[in-house]
Amino acid sequence: MKKIFLGIIMSLIAVTAFCAAKLNVSTWGFNLDLLDKNISKPFLEKYGVEIVREVGNNSVRLTKLISQKSNPVIDVVHFVDYYAMLAVKEGLLQPIDVSKLKNYTEIYDFAKDPIGGNYGIGYTVYSMGIVYRTDKIKGPITSWKDFWNKEVAGHISLPDITTTQGPALMMLFNEIYGGNAYDPELKAAFEKLNQLKKNVVTFYKTSSELINLFKMGEVWMAPVQRFSWGQFLDTGLPLAWVTPKEGMPGFLNVISIVKGAKNLEEAYKYIDFMISQEVQYAEAMDLVDSPVNVNVTVPQDIAEKLTYGVDHIKSLIFYKTDFIVENYDKWINKWNELIAQ
Amino acid sequence: MKKYVIILPTLLFLLVFFLLPIFLIMVESVYQPQKGWVINKYVQFFTQRVSRVAYTRSLTISLLVTVVSLAIGYPSALAIVNIANDSLKSLLMTLVVFPLMTNSVARTFSWLAVLGREGLINNLLISLKLIDSPKRLLYTPGAVFFGLLQLFLPLMVISLVSALENLPKEVPLAAKSLGANALNLFTKIYIPLTVEGIVAGSTLVFTGCITAYVTPAVLGGSRVLMLSTLLYQKTSVTLDWSMATVIAVVMFVTTLAVNYLSRKISSLGVSKQ
Numbered sequence: 001m002k003k004i005f006l007g008i009i010m011s012l013i014a015v016t017a018f019c020a021a022k023l024n025v026s027t028w029g030f031n032l033d034l035l036d037k038n039i040s041k042p043f044l045e046k047y048g049v050e051i052v053r054e055v056g057n058n059s060v061r062l063t064k065l066i067s068q069k070s071n072p073v074i075d076v077v078h079f080v081d082y083y084a085m086l087a088v089k090e091g092l093l094q095p096i097d098v099s100k101l102k103n104y105t106e107i108y109d110f111a112k113d114p115i116g117g118n119y120g121i122g123y124t125v126y127s128m129g130i131v132y133r134t135d136k137i138k139g140p141i142t143s144w145k146d147f148w149n150k151e152v153a154g155h156i157s158l159p160d161i162t163t164t165q166g167p168a169l170m171m172l173f174n175e176i177y178g179g180n181a182y183d184p185e186l187k188a189a190f191e192k193l194n195q196l197k198k199n200v201v202t203f204y205k206t207s208s209e210l211i212n213l214f215k216m217g218e219v220w221m222a223p224v225q226r227f228s229w230g231q232f233l234d235t236g237l238p239l240a241w242v243t244p245k246e247g248m249p250g251f252l253n254v255i256s257i258v259k260g261a262k263n264l265e266e267a268y269k270y271i272d273f274m275i276s277q278e279v280q281y282a283e284a285m286d287l288v289d290s291p292v293n294v295n296v297t298v299p300q301d302i303a304e305k306l307t308y309g310v311d312h313i314k315s316l317i318f319y320k321t322d323f324i325v326e327n328y329d330k331w332i333n334k335w336n337e338l339i340a341q
Numbered sequence: 342m343k344k345y346v347i348i349l350p351t352l353l354f355l356l357v358f359f360l361l362p363i364f365l366i367m368v369e370s371v372y373q374p375q376k377g378w379v380i381n382k383y384v385q386f387f388t389q390r391v392s393r394v395a396y397t398r399s400l401t402i403s404l405l406v407t408v409v410s411l412a413i414g415y416p417s418a419l420a421i422v423n424i425a426n427d428s429l430k431s432l433l434m435t436l437v438v439f440p441l442m443t444n445s446v447a448r449t450f451s452w453l454a455v456l457g458r459e460g461l462i463n464n465l466l467i468s469l470k471l472i473d474s475p476k477r478l479l480y481t482p483g484a485v486f487f488g489l490l491q492l493f494l495p496l497m498v499i500s501l502v503s504a505l506e507n508l509p510k511e512v513p514l515a516a517k518s519l520g521a522n523a524l525n526l527f528t529k530i531y532i533p534l535t536v537e538g539i540v541a542g543s544t545l546v547f548t549g550c551i552t553a554y555v556t557p558a559v560l561g562g563s564r565v566l567m568l569s570t571l572l573y574q575k576t577s578v579t580l581d582w583s584m585a586t587v588i589a590v591v592m593f594v595t596t597l598a599v600n601y602l603s604r605k606i607s608s609l610g611v612s613k614q
Contacts, residue, residue, distance in 0.1 A: 060578075212453075
């Protein structure tokens with residue numbers, strides 16, 4: 001009996017030893033099937049390394065990194081730029097040696113070192129506009145101010161302050177109603193939000209949650225990030241995308257290497273792979289991520305659904321990430337005071 | 342001595358994986374390495390409007406669910422116990438337990454289909470011409486209440502059924518033959534003799550409600566902040582772990598207090614008889 005048991009243990013050890021090398025990636029749980037198709041499978045074929053994903057929104061994943069700081073499980077992490085800065089502040093990331101990245105020269109300059117100190121490489125850029133149900137709302141919807149229209153009251157959703165786009169939206173509201181995005185108190189934005197809060201169905205925390213709210217008919221209009229537009233179209237609902245006249249905030253997602261990562265070599269391969277022309281092209285064609293690799297060209301109909309082209313990217317509003325990082329805790333507290341009546 | 346040896350494994354397990362961590366959390370909430378003994382986080386908890394609102398809301402909803410599930414659960418349990426046909430009885434018990442076998446996430450999401458703007462209730466009310474446009478039922482305290490009630494009612498029924506099963510059939514009969522009316526029968530016989538079941542069921546339901554996370558998060562959302570969703574926010578969003586520790590202790594102490602009170606009340610009720 002004991003021998004059999006020992007045999008089983010030994011063979012288990014043997015099997016795990018022969019398994020593919022692994023790379024632990026922390027990222028968003030959006031478009032996972034497409035990430036498998038465009039990234040995991042080709043990466044495994046090319047390098048023999050299996051990608052293991054841990055998914056969640058920015059804040060949840062940052063917390064996990066902090067709690068595992070002394071013995072990190074994650075090798076590579078995807079964040080929106082200001083969350084990557086928060087992670088740097090917490091001492092969770094290590095600088096990236098860009099000389100090890102073959103494809104580094106192929107990406108736009110703004111993506112090369114967006115948070116400073118080479119702590120992150122930008123790999124996709126996206127905007128935030130308004131999506132609304134054309135059958136329910138006569139409109140016309142042209143402005144961020146339209147969220148305060150009587151017609152849409154009770155049928156709107158806004159991002160929670162803890163989402164990727166939450167702080168940017170509040171800064172934008174402050175710019176529209178207070179004349180300045182860079183107010184540490186965001187006084188005008190919070191005052192306007194106070195008028196609006198009773199008309200908001202719920203403050204969504206993830207893109208998937210928002211899509212469900214649209215599907216259930218709970219929500220007819222919301223600020224939406226460009227990378228999820230393809231999924232919104234897949235719902236088959238009569239939806240339209242609006243680029244508001246005040247402009248659209250832009251976001252840059254970055255990949256970083258965790259300090260003390262156990263699979264460093266694989267981590268570099270992964271980052272290089274993520275910014276390569278073929279992966280960036282595949283992700284763009286599936287409307288997952290808009291490319292930052294200058295050698296990616298996509299047909300017109302795809303380009304229209306992405307955040308694509310030098311001029312288009314130039315027109316986006318990129319708020320200073322260090323300003324968000326500096327005031328973030330204060331905003332979350334104010335938000336809580338206001339929303340959780 | 343021998344008879345105590347058999348509880349050692351459980352005792353050890355609970356000591357290492359439950360009592361010790363709870364003790365550490367308790368200490369951590371009032372002791373900070375740099376500052377020594379502090380209670381400022383507790384002061385903050387009870388003075389900040391956000392946490393106060395979340396706490397009273399959690400308490401109110403949990404107590405309501407407990408009382409309502411007791412009110413609905415007792416007659417059902419009584420009915421089930423009094424069924425003579427064994428196979429029918431076990432079928433009913435299976436039906437009671439059935440919701441406990443489905444995943445709470447799946448169950449909570451099915452509430453979305455019921456309470457949604459284009460959901461069952463709104464469509465029914467509209468087709469009956471009772472309302473002319475769909476009402477918002479989701480993301481309200483009411484939605485959380487019904488979600489939790491459905492989640493924990495089975496626990497109440499099971500506790501009460503097992504308590505009533507232990508009550509000798511002759512006792513109510515004897516009481517009746519001595520001229521007890523229905524009310525007397527209920528207050529003097531049933532309740533005192535099933536008090537253990539009532540306390541156990543209430544404790545299970547109340548504890549479940551105050552610690553439930555998925556239901557308040559999905560059905561209440563960011564508008565209906567409760568203690569558990571606030572705790573989650575403190576740990577995973579604002580990284581304010583010292584406040585999270587305080588919330589965890591407040592939850593734990595509240596549960597103990599409610600359990601103690603329900604025992605007190607029931608023992609008072611029994612001793613009066």
